[in-house]
Amino acid sequence: MKILVLNCGSSSIKYALYNMDDKSVMTSGGAERVGLDGAFVKVKLPNGEKKTVMHDIPEHTEGVKFIFSLLTDPEIGVIKDLNEIDAVGHRMVHGGEKFNKSVVLTDEVLKTFEECIDLAPLHNPANLKGVKAVSELMPGLPQVGVFDTAFHQTMPAHSYLYAIPYELYEKYGVRRYGFHGTSHRYVSKRVCDFLGVNPADKKVITCHIGNGGSIAAVDGGKCVDTSMGLTPLEGLMMGTRSGDIDGGAITFLEKKLCLDADGMSNLLNKKSGVLGITGISSDMREIESANDEGNERAKLALDMYSYRIKKYVGAYAAAMGGCDIIVFTAGVGENQASMREDVCKNMEYMGVKLDVEKNKTIRGEEAIISTPDSKVTVCVIPTDEELMIATDTMNLL
Structure with missing residues (x-):
């Protein structure tokens, strides 16, 4: 079966x-600058070779x-006919409270999904x-639609509600939804398979940390809290997003900078973090290089970035009664x-002992990076959201 x-x-x-x-990847790639001048598609072939194809x-x-034409291209294609494709799985960003699992996309489902556009006006359309x-x-x-928010729908009300007038939740759906759910679902399950343990018996904290970042508390295989909120802005410090910030600071800056809601959203989502x-940059590799050269603000950013992750890990361990x-x-x-x-530094109090030397050798591979006597097992598990989407799609056919 091909998905x-x-x-x-x-x-x-x-x-x-x-x-x-x-479960092998036959080919992958991406089209960039859709609707803009200079559009192109990057293609990765099964042998690892990469090609860039310019196309309007x-x-x-x-x-x-x-x-589709590249998939069947005589030179770089991997199938002879599009009919070899059995189904398509889509990443769907915001399913609100309407979707708590992946679903076959029918007209009725798509109509319901459209009702969530207000919650993700850039992504859902x-x-x-x-x-x-x-x-x-x-x-x-x-x-098939696989929703970023679905995994987090198991959160209890005391986790997902904001302390604002309840009618705003009832009328507008203002609450914590969380994102990166497909990744959190994949790695929380995969790490248990990797360690040979039962997810139902474990309290897991998953740290999805990239240009966008979020953390989830997973108790017995179910998400009970996550750091992103109504939108992907809340929570950790990210590449260009501020993460947690006092709402009063937002209204203060709106007045000082004479910004409307769109202007403030642009500041917090694209110019912060x-x-x-x-x-300098939103790329952590460039920030590390700048830090190595003695740039004080680069060091400050790295300290802020790791500190916020550490705070959430500690908070979720407390919330779950352990980790x-x-x-x-x-x-x-x-x-x-x-x-x-x-x-992981100075977290021995909660049973975390990192194998510092082994950790230095791990890059993009599954590994245990804690010491054998660490009460909390610390692992690196590469995420595979695409495989999760393909698997959900296959299981629903």
């Missing part, structure tokens, strides 16, 4: 074609159509464009040993 996974953003389309017989992509249907593009190009092909503190496993995943979590070390 195509699509992740459609406002100006991008990421894709991966899976052979689910052995005025909108998503044309982008999906071009990706792009997701819909991808679904409609596939429907136009291959009518009748089964499609690591970029805002350093003035058995801590997982690091995503770009920074998988590859930045120094950040993992900083987060």
Whole structure:
């Protein structure tokens, strides 16, 4: 069985074609600058070779159509006919309270998903464009939606509600939803498989740390809290997002800077975080290099970044009444040993003992990085959201 996974953003389309017989990636890539000049598609072939193909992509249907043509291209394609594709799985960002699991995308489901657009005005319309593009190009092909927010729908009300007038939750759905759910679901299960333990018996803290970052508390295989909120802005300090900030500071700055709601959203989402503190970049690799060269603001950003992760880990251990496993995943979590070390430093009080030397050797691979006598097992588990989407899609056919 062959499953195509699509992740459609406002100006991008990421894709991966899976052979689910052995769960291998036949090819993957992404279209960039959709609707803009200079559009192109990057393609990764099974042998690891990468190609960039320039192509005008005025909108998503044309982008999906071009990706389909690349899949069957005589030189770089991996299938002879599009009919070899059995289904398409879509990353769907915000399902609100309406979706707590992956579903086959019917007209009724899509109508319900459209009702969530107010909660994710940039992401959900792009997701819909991808679904409609596939429907136009291959009518009748089964499609499945896998929602970023679904895994977090097991949170209890005392975790997800904000302390604002209750009618605002009832009327507008203002609450914590959380994101990166597909990743948190994958790594919280995968780490238990890796360690040979039963998820039902374990308290796991999953740290999805990249340009965007979030942490989840997973008790007995179910999410009981997560750091992102109504939107992906809340929680950790991120590449360009502020993370947690006093609401009073927001209204203060709106007045001082004469900003409207859109202007403040732009400041907090695109100009803050690591970029805002350093003035250098949102890329943690560049910040590490600047820190090595003695840049004080780069050091400050790294200290702030790791400190907030540490705070959430401690908070979630307290909330769950303990912690058995801590997982690091995503770009920074998988590859930045120094950040993992900083987060775990001085956490012996809760049973965390990092194997510092082994940690330095781990980059993008599954590994235990705590010492044998550590009461809390600390692991690196590379995330695989696309495989999770493909697996959900296959299981729903």
